[in-house]
Amino acid sequence: MQFARLAGVRAGQRVLDVGCGPGALTAQLVERLGADAVSAIDPSGSFVAAVRARFPEVDVQSGVAEQLSFPDGSFDIALAQLVVHFMTDPLSGLREMARVTRAGGLVAACVWDHAGGGGPLATFWQAVHDIDPRARGEAELAGAREGHLAELCEAPGLDDIDPTSLTVNVRFTTFADWWEPFTLGVGPAGAYVTQLDQARREVLRNRCAQLQPPAPFQVAASAWCVRAHA
Numbered sequence: 001m002q003f004a005r006l007a008g009v010r011a012g013q014r015v016l017d018v019g020c021g022p023g024a025l026t027a028q029l030v031e032r033l034g035a036d037a038v039s040a041i042d043p044s045g046s047f048v049a050a051v052r053a054r055f056p057e058v059d060v061q062s063g064v065a066e067q068l069s070f071p072d073g074s075f076d077i078a079l080a081q082l083v084v085h086f087m088t089d090p091l092s093g094l095r096e097m098a099r100v101t102r103a104g105g106l107v108a109a110c111v112w113d114h115a116g117g118g119g120p121l122a123t124f125w126q127a128v129h130d131i132d133p134r135a136r137g138e139a140e141l142a143g144a145r146e147g148h149l150a151e152l153c154e155a156p157g158l159d160d161i162d163p164t165s166l167t168v169n170v171r172f173t174t175f176a177d178w179w180e181p182f183t184l185g186v187g188p189a190g191a192y193v194t195q196l197d198q199a200r201r202e203v204l205r206n207r208c209a210q211l212q213p214p215a216p217f218q219v220a221a222s223a224w225c226v227r228a229h230a
């Protein structure tokens, strides 16, 4: 919701959702613009299938940001919500987003503040590093430190680069509600948990429980954002 608002998405525009995942942003775009005005792309077959099933009228493609299957200047806005840090080649991904956006249109991206400890996984990675100081977190990923998304936008020749940030608050009723998603193997945090044996997983779970306040609790999560013109 906040990211779509930040990008100034409004009726009459054609918008591309790059790295749409299961469709959280796609849903907001459809609500604001109608399904005909929205395209989405993701490399994960299961996410593509889920978004197609949920929004049969949205053009959902299978593919990566680095090689977008859309003609030049197809969109008024190209958005990548929490995706740039997963791209194999973020510069190519942003260059492609600029290519498929019309001249003067908007390219916008956001990535959690993993480096500044403001992201939603800060407590998780703190617990990991308390136990395993050599574990690689997500702080070094593209766009995860202040100013880096804006730097990345310079190479593709984007103009009027405007770095900003946003913060969301998520409430958890129980500690299990917070912990369980880490056991699903999603993203670097999930991958870290699933390669642990049961005993080491329990040690990490207990350390996380020590660091979190008693439930119910709220997690404030900040993301670095950038808006720029094609």
Ligand SMILES: C[S@@+](CC[C@H](N)C(=O)[O-])C[C@H]1O[C@@H](n2cnc3c(N)ncnc32)[C@H](O)[C@@H]1O
Pocket: 018, 019, 020, 021, 022, 023, 024, 025, 041, 042, 043, 044, 047, 063, 064, 065, 066, 080, 081, 082, 083, 086, 087, 088, 093
């Ligand atoms: C954290 S999810 C974000 C999903 C969605 N944008 C959202 O905000 O809910 C990251 C998504 O990026 C996708 N992804 C990974 N590498 C990508 C790439 N090179 N190009 C486009 N999407 C990619 C993943 O498949 C995943 O769906």
